[in-house]
Amino acid sequence: MLEISDIHASYGRVKTLSGVSLSAKAGEITCLLGRNGAGKTTVMRTITGLLAISAGSITLEGQPLHTLPPEQIARQRVGYIPQGRRLFAELSVSENIEIGLLACGEGRETRDWVLDIFPRLRERLTQRAETLSGGEQQMLATARALCLRPKLLLLDEPTEGLQPSMIAQIRDVVLRMKAEGLAVLLVEQRMEAILTMADHAVFIENGASIETLRGDALRAAPETLTRHLGV
């Protein structure tokens, strides 16, 4: 599904990625791991076209993504839920979802599918997004990304700052997306989530991928996480 081969990228003169390679397959969760500042979010930004790569390639189902502008990448059914949610605060829950649906010409069927996944949002359709709780905002950000009917779902620390019950709900949704055949690329810091969800783990350090492990290998040697993440 997603293949990233030896990508390099910079913010101006500051080199941020210098050799990241990974793949994310349909129906699997690939965790992108590393310490703060390692380059995880930067990898997400290169996939979505927000940051151009200077070398290497990014392909989705064999088609290059790195040559496309960001809006075209989204239309290849790449859903991105950034860190910090970034909702359209002044719009209602319903309007946030509509904006997501309209972007890719999705309709009522997708709307119902999304609201079935997040029944709590159905109860808050007319409420302004900025008045939702943190967990509900994360649900809405996820719902809006799912409106694209993505093949590839990119999640950047989706459970950051949430209470345990919300974390469990978000985790269930991620697992459901995996079961529905989406390729999921997940940036996560919580060890418990990584160990229970990851099919593959890619470790990044100083802007380069240094090791890739299968989920079962990771669970067999959880100290690897401690070593790489420094937790």
Next chain:
Amino acid sequence: MDRALTLHLAIIAALALAFFILPAYHAGNLARIMVLAIYAMGYNLAFGYTGLLSLGHALFFGAGMYGLSLSMQHLGTPTLPALAIALACAAVVAGVVGALALRTKGVAFMIVTLMFAQAGYLVALYFSEWTRGEEGFVLPQTMRQIAGIDLTTAMGRYFAALVLFAITLLIIGHIVRAPFGRTLIAIRENEARATMLGYDVQRLKWIALVISGTISGLAGATYALLFGYAGASFAAVPYSILPLLYVLLGGAGTTLGPLIGAAFMIYLFDLSADITDAYMLIAGVVLVLLTMFLPQGILGTLRARRFKWLP
């Protein structure tokens, strides 16, 4: 019928009634306020809804004004075709300015639009043989008619202003509540996120600016038609700042904010000029106080505090 549309129709009806109730002086003021509110509504679409802080809308106002008045004055074009020419001029100018200025953002966008407007102003001065520069020219009274209605009479002028104001208000009210308008708000709220959802943000911003510029051009043409005068001062910097003030005072991103803001500003100047020659000082103090205590503008604050449904 929903509450927003009901409110818009009620405002239009109240304005129609106002002509028969108000003294002639205030009815005349109101006609001018409605024309300037059209201008501010156009500006509001770019600034209040899309987040494009332009300092060059006088260029579009001027394009509409000169599009109508030059074609009437020098080519003898009848009113309706002249109005169509005015709209086309404003749309083309906004399209060209948008295609170039939208390559920039934030402060750079403000500066670029300001420079375009200044260039337009200088062009109007340069071709003074046609435009009569700052002095301007008066449109002949005999030409200021539309469908047999004499626009030089108080009633003709008032109701022509009202009809154009009503059409603009209903169109804007429809646009901002349609998916296109909600998408513009999404762009204003978070441009990167809208892009990540698959929207061609540049194209949408350009469309918004062209519609905004065309409405501003309609206001310029209407002003020339109803008040019978076109001059380069309408294309100068202060006329780019005015709609910004109207919108900020009335409430950016509200459909009726431009009308409230225009009415407030015009009467603020009018009433303070009655009190003292230093009326700008009074107006300035009032504006500072309003900005301090109602930072979202009059309708913006009302919407935030009580009437969440206000369009």
